[in-house]
């Protein structure tokens with residue numbers, strides 16, 4: 001049991017307030033339980049202030065709001081409920097990140113992949129680690145469903161508290177630019193913060209590349225001395241121009257990684273054999289050979305980011321080498337689909353021009369025959385990336401099939417027209433139905449050819465309007481091979 005004054009810094013409160021004992025924190029009126037504290041959040045669809053009375057009817061002891069709401073319970077007025085909620089959650093759960101070391105990863109692409117590499121390395125030394133990201137949250141081997149890449153603060157701090165209770169020593173997490181901008185991670189004590197890369201995404205939300213970058217910068221500007229008095233570390237991709245900004249906004253020591261020798265940590269002699277990559281790793285403390293089961297230059301960066309983060313976390317070189325070697329493939333990231341077909345079929349999560357460029361190039365390099373790219377762009381997301389993704393796919397493939405990828409509330413045909421504007425030639429087809437688009441590519445591809453199906457990766461659904469329908473690129477591709485064999 002805690003009092004409101006125990007969890008809300010007084011400086012954030014605007015007017016006098018009546019203290020209350022509270023047992024739980026809520027941002028959804030429908031989930032409020034007796035003696036809960038309800039935070040009114042203005043969302044994109046509705047305004048939480050309109051649900052304050054429902055929250056009180058459900059037993060809320062008090063309400064935290066940005067403006068007056070007419071309810072039979074004390075109302076505490078604050079400037080920004082979402083940010084106050086983040087601090088309150090950290091206090092409510094008694095600062096879990098004091099005990100759980102948090103490694104935060106931000107950047108446009110590579111967060112999920114890098115976090116899994118870090119997890120694999122940490123598991124060499126720790127029996128139970130935590131992970132929070134796009135696909136799920138994990139406490140040891142227990143997987144917990146999440147909605148967002150970086151959950152809202154209440155869910156996030158609850159996850160950290162669960163980790164602390166289960167004696168998790170370290171947690172690696174993806175920190176999205178949305179989360180940084182909305183303050184979901186305020187109060188989180190990051191020990192190591194990692195930057196992967198910056199390229200275009202989410203301009204619908206951030207407005208410009210500069211404010212997108214600045215949002216990511218919040219991870220580095222909020223780094224400082226940890227509760228334990230230890231220094232935090234900023235791990236930066238020294239080959240990416242945005243790192244100069246992150247270095248400028250942080251006060252903590254910086255460790256850089258990349259392919260150029262100017263970096264503290266860099267790779268040399270990169271080699272690919274079968275499904276494995278190896279390189280010579282150079283660090284200020286010595287050199288060693290590493291090997292891991294991922295392909296592509298972009299994954300060299302992800303491996304280096306994971307290595308640098310683990311060096312910052314004092315993990316031994318032996319564990320780093322072994323952890324990378326034993327790293328499992330990440331679901332839906334350059335995942336090969338095997339259904340006995342003659343062609344190579346790869347499912348990937350590239351959903352930005354930068355991500356797609358890397359992955360199409362990697363597919364091109366490993367393809368002797370023709371490369372077929374099946375791509376789409378999400379609805380209710382950055383519109384500017386649509387023609388750019390089409391252009392990038394056209395540049396490196398022999399044929400592009402444009403199709404739907406979570407059109408959400410938008411007209412799928414209009415999304416496809418916006419993508420089509422990016423083509424300069426005519427080696428493409430437009431097949432709105434994703435299943436048919438995949439079937440078409442599988443039908444066209446023969447021995448030596450590759451079909452790259454990008455955009456949905458691990459997703460097992462297609463969001464059309466407000467319906468979430470089952471859809472898994474891997475299953476559909478397998479079924480397409482089966483149908484194709486039957487017809488032949």
Ligand SMILES: CC(=O)N[C@H]1[C@@H](OP(=O)(O)OP(=O)(O)OC[C@H]2O[C@@H](n3ccc(=O)[nH]c3=O)[C@H](O)[C@@H]2O)O[C@H](CO)[C@@H](O)[C@@H]1O[C@H](C)C(=O)N[C@@H](C)C(=O)N[C@H](CCC(=O)O)C(=O)O
Pocket residue numbers: 027028029030040041042043044045046047048051147148149150151152176177178179
């Ligand atoms: C734009 C955005 O970030 N939206 C998030 C937001 O939802 P919303 O704004 O639609 O909320 P809303 O439905 O309008 O409701 C407003 C408030 O009223 C409350 N409410 C609502 C109804 C009711 O009856 N009672 C009630 O109290 C809601 O609980 C909420 O507190 O709050 C939800 C709960 O935390 C989030 O799940 C949701 O993320 C949605 C799913 C989303 O798509 N977010 C994306 C843009 C996002 O955050 N992406 C990033 C980056 C991904 C990447 O890596 O590229 C991420 O971290 O996931």
Ligand SMILES: Nc1ncnc2c1ncn2[C@@H]1O[C@H](COP(=O)(O)OP(=O)(O)OP(=O)(O)O)[C@@H](O)[C@H]1O
Pocket residue numbers: 107108109110111112113114134149174196197298299301302332333334348349350351354355356358359457
């Ligand atoms: N370091 C990288 N540089 C460029 N592209 C990358 C890199 N790593 C992965 N990609 C591409 O981006 C896709 C998504 O990778 P991943 O899921 O690791 O990124 P993410 O940052 O977690 O994405 P999200 O923003 O959706 O959480 C991959 O499928 C691949 O195509």
Ligand SMILES: N[C@H](CCC[C@H](N)C(=O)O)C(=O)O
Pocket residue numbers: 149351377378379381405406455456459
């Ligand atoms: N985290 C990204 C994932 C995009 C995946 C793609 N399949 C889409 O729906 O646009 C986003 O929410 O923008």
Ligand SMILES: [Mg+2]
Pocket residue numbers: 111112133134135149174
């Ligand atoms: Mg991710």
